[in-house]
Amino acid sequence: MAKLSPMQTDFPRTHIPRKRFGQHFLHDAGIIRRIVQAIGPREDQAIVEIGPGEGALTLPVLREARHLTVIELDRDLAPRLAALAEGIGRIEVINADVLTVDLTGLAAGRPLRVIGNLPYNISTPILFHCLEHADAIADMHFMLQKEVVERMAAPPGSKTYGRLSVMLQLVCQVEPLLDVPPGAFRPPPKVDSQVVRVTPLPAPERPAPDLHTAIDRVVRAAFGQRRKTVANALGTLLPAARIEAAGIDPRSRAEQLPPGAYVALAGQL
Ligand SMILES: C[S@@+](CC[C@H](N)C(=O)[O-])C[C@H]1O[C@@H](n2cnc3c(N)ncnc32)[C@H](O)[C@@H]1O
Numbered sequence: 001m002a003k004l005s006p007m008q009t010d011f012p013r014t015h016i017p018r019k020r021f022g023q024h025f026l027h028d029a030g031i032i033r034r035i036v037q038a039i040g041p042r043e044d045q046a047i048v049e050i051g052p053g054e055g056a057l058t059l060p061v062l063r064e065a066r067h068l069t070v071i072e073l074d075r076d077l078a079p080r081l082a083a084l085a086e087g088i089g090r091i092e093v094i095n096a097d098v099l100t101v102d103l104t105g106l107a108a109g110r111p112l113r114v115i116g117n118l119p120y121n122i123s124t125p126i127l128f129h130c131l132e133h134a135d136a137i138a139d140m141h142f143m144l145q146k147e148v149v150e151r152m153a154a155p156p157g158s159k160t161y162g163r164l165s166v167m168l169q170l171v172c173q174v175e176p177l178l179d180v181p182p183g184a185f186r187p188p189p190k191v192d193s194q195v196v197r198v199t200p201l202p203a204p205e206r207p208a209p210d211l212h213t214a215i216d217r218v219v220r221a222a223f224g225q226r227r228k229t230v231a232n233a234l235g236t237l238l239p240a241a242r243i244e245a246a247g248i249d250p251r252s253r254a255e256q257l258p259p260g261a262y263v264a265l266a267g268q269l
Pocket of ligand 1: 021022023024025026027050051052053054055056057071072073074077096097098099116117118119120122
């Protein structure tokens with residue numbers, strides 16, 4: 001059987017991209033090649049793709065990896081993926097909302113690599129769902145809205161540094177890799193996109209699970225009023241003496257504090 005290039009999928013063009021599923025299909029062969037190179041799929045790896053859509057990334061990744069699990073919510077697209085993969089490799093199609101899928105279960109003891117051009121309307125919940133399975137995941141390569149990647153990777157003191165930056169940088173390394181313009185997609189999204197590599201930190205370098213709720217409360221409160229001093233923003237949650245006990249100047253502002261400072265503050269709750 002002839003192998004299909006990403007530009008020659010046999011999907012009837014009658015599939016009308018569904019806005020509610022965030023469907024923007026990649027069609028730029030050069031961009032697809034660069035994303036696959038950045039992922040570097042190999043045969044011995046367990047790879048899961050979220051939202052394969054019409055298979056633009058699926059097929060070139062499958063050519064390298066020979067085996068792939070894909071999770072697709074759209075029940076019109078899911079059944080066609082198996083047919084597309086025929087002659088290229090083995091594909092397991094899960095027709096479900098990724099937020100309901102136990103990724104750790106899919107890993108079956110092997111470090112999981114997760115990839116996907118994510119639906120932008122739920123990209124942050126998907127990211128945090130993956131991070132709940134951080135112990136099972138080796139790395140993630142996601143296409144996201146560029147503005148979201150900027151917030152994920154922002155250093156303390158920058159304009160875009162906020163809750164998302166802190167919560168992510170506490171548990172993983174974030175590497176922006178590649179800009180992607182709207183014209184690379186069909187239909188083009190209204191925003192610029194960027195591919196990012198997210199690598200979970202080893203468990204001992206991540207905050208202890210019993211601190212997660214406290215960290216979340218402190219970070220929400222601090223960035224809820226980011227222009228105020230942390231003493232004012234944290235108010236009754238944490239008196240100034242406790243903030244000082246965490247080794248933090250109560251007059252500093254949320255955006256000046258590095259992610260680790262929030263772990264210290266949470267420890268005082
Ligand atoms: C931006 S499109 C990417 C499609 C394809 N990977 C590409 O690059 O051309 C996002 C894909 O995610 C699927 N999707 C949306 N919400 C989903 C969910 N909750 N779980 C799994 N897949 C989802 C959409 O149906 C769509 O196929």
